[in-house]
Structure formats: structure tokens, C-alpha cells
Amino acid sequence: MTMKTGMLWLDADARRTLEEKVQRAVDYYHEKYGATPDLCLVNTASFAEEEISVGPVKVQRTRTVLPHHFWVGLSAS
Template sequence: MIGMLWFDNDEQRNLAAKVGRAAEYYREKYGKSPNLCFVHLSQAPKEGRVDGIEVRGTRAVMSNHFWVGVEQEPAKASSPSAQGVVAQGVVAQGVVAHEN
């Protein structure tokens, strides 16, 4: 996945609102709608989808961080610098966006 890391620790927003805000910013910045979001395991929803975006829990993302992007085929994952996340079928490339 080529993606963007989003930070949101606002306790007034639920997971759906946080993922939605991150997805909206991603769409505005990159002109594409994300279809995947990684969150910390403790924040992963039981249903696995939020507003049409697949949400997966992982230890590779810290709490209150949302790694949104467009999933690629695992065969295309070739970034040697992202070995910890490549094992999960994604490529760790992107930018960091901060929002409170």
C-alpha cells in the first residue's frame, strides 16, 4: 500500500469519524479514494469496514494513528525498508499528515 499516516487523538471522535477525516484528506490531496486503513490492534473494529474502507489492526501502527491508502497486490510489495509491514502484504511508503 502506498499511503499516508494520519494522527487523530481527539477523544470526542469515534473510529468512523477519524477514518472518515483521514480518508477525506487523502482524497483531497491525492485525488483517489483510499480503500484500506491500518490502525493499532486495540482500535481495530470487529466488523472490519468503516464507510466502505477496510480497516485492519496491526502492531506496526501506533495508537491514534491511521495509515490510509490504496491497497496494492502483494507481488508488487518490494520496499526493503518496510519489511515489518511487507509481511502483511503492504508497502510502507507515503507521507505523514497531522491533524487534531
């Protein structure tokens, strides 16, 4: 899946789970842009599976996103 538009979010707080971090980024995106993102790209070291879901948002691993960063937005497909 590729991203059509997105926002980069940084969250290096070790007290939060990956799911909490993704949800915070999704909530902020929705508040700022008035739309709910459906895709979040994270660094490959974030989790082992190819893809997970946090609510309706698909979370995928990629090498192009730095650790602790979350690229949230709308998918192109």
C-alpha cells in the same frame, strides 16, 4: 492485505469515534491525492474485530501502527 502507497494521519481526539477518525483521514487523503483510499491500518487496540469497514474502506488492525495513528492508502491487491 498490504498497502501499496499510503499516508499517516494522527487523530487523538477522544470526542470522535473510530469511524469519524477514519472518515476524516480518508477525506483528507482524497482531497490531497485525488484518489479514494481502500485500506486503513490502525493499532490493534483500536477495536476487537479483525476487520471493519467504513464506507468502501477496509479497516484492519496491526501492531506496526502507533495508537491514534491511521495509515490510509491504496492496497497492493
